Amino acid sequence: MxxxxxxxxxxxxxxxxxxxxxxxxxxxxxxxxxxxxxxxxxxxxxxxxxxxxxxxxxxxRAISAEDRQSILSFSPEEIDLLPVARGGDEFKCLAEALYFEARGESIAGMVAVAEVILNRVESDDFPDTVCKVVNQGTGKLHQCQFSYTCDGRSDRIRNQAAYERVAKVARIMMDGQPRMLTGGATHYHTLRVRPRWTKNLSRTARIGAHVFYRNNA
The missing domain is CATH 1.10.287 (Helix Hairpins)
Structure with a gap:
């Protein structure tokens, strides 16, 4: 044709x-x-x-309530058609975390990682802002909560298209997308490892390359 x-x-x-x-x-x-x-x-x-x-x-078009509810049915290509996402420091911290932790995941995989970060913000066991959650323990040996913040690699955004995609997911999540995927998870790890701390938590889901957990209490 x-x-x-x-x-x-x-x-x-x-x-x-x-x-x-x-x-x-x-x-x-x-x-x-x-x-x-x-x-x-x-x-x-x-x-x-x-x-x-x-x-x-x-x-x-503006992101409507229907868009927020249906993000899990969006393909990556459909997410790309949404307006460029913008926001303040908390939004930027979440977008950056999704870029380094989940940019190669499906939309569901990105949402799941965002759920963990936002669940931590609401938990009494973690800091009360996205930026503080993401950077908790950074600079302290074996204490950083998100590996990209202390792996010694550059945090430079090199793939702008991938960043814009995860930023749209971050914006939608911060704007109220229901957290339905991880069962209230506050922890996750990749399939490549099995940390000792998993013994003290309840497994809630496996999505893409990550396994998710929450406190037993």
Whole structure:
């Protein structure tokens, strides 16, 4: 179809006239080939224009309550169509955490990590802001809560498209997306490890590359 669209669009009026002649009989008459090609070019151009308008509308629409409720049904490509997410320091801390901890995950995997961070904010056992939760223990040997804050690697955002995607998830989560995936989890680890602290917690879910836990109490 793309090749046909390119070829048809390249035909100008004079070329269409040159190609004119008898087409297939319709109700006993003949339709000029030039007229038929004109109609096909117009139809393709209208389809392209309508598709462009739909994408533009999706990119500019506000995130509604329905959007927030249905984020788990969004594909990564649909998340990408949402407006660029913005916010203050707490939003930025959550977006950064999702970038380094979950940017390779599905939307559900990103949401699950965000749930843990936000659950910690509401727990009496952890600091009461996103930034304090994410940076808890940073700089202290074996005490950082999120490995990217003390692994010695650069925290520079190198993949802007991935960051914009996780930032949209962070924005939606901070704006009230129900936390339904992890059963109130306040901890997680990757499938590559099995920390000793898991013995004192209840496992609640496995989503993507992470296993989630909450306090037994």
């Amino acid at each position: 793309a090749q046909e669209r390119t070829a048809l669009t390249a035909l100008n009026a004079d070329r269409l006239i040159d190609l004119g002649g008898s087409g297939s009989p319709v109700n006993g008459t003949s339709r000029p080939r030039g007229n038929r090609l004109h109609a096909e070019v117009s139809a393709l151009n209208r389809a392209d224009a309508e598709a462009s308008m739909l994408v533009s509308s999706a990119q500019q």
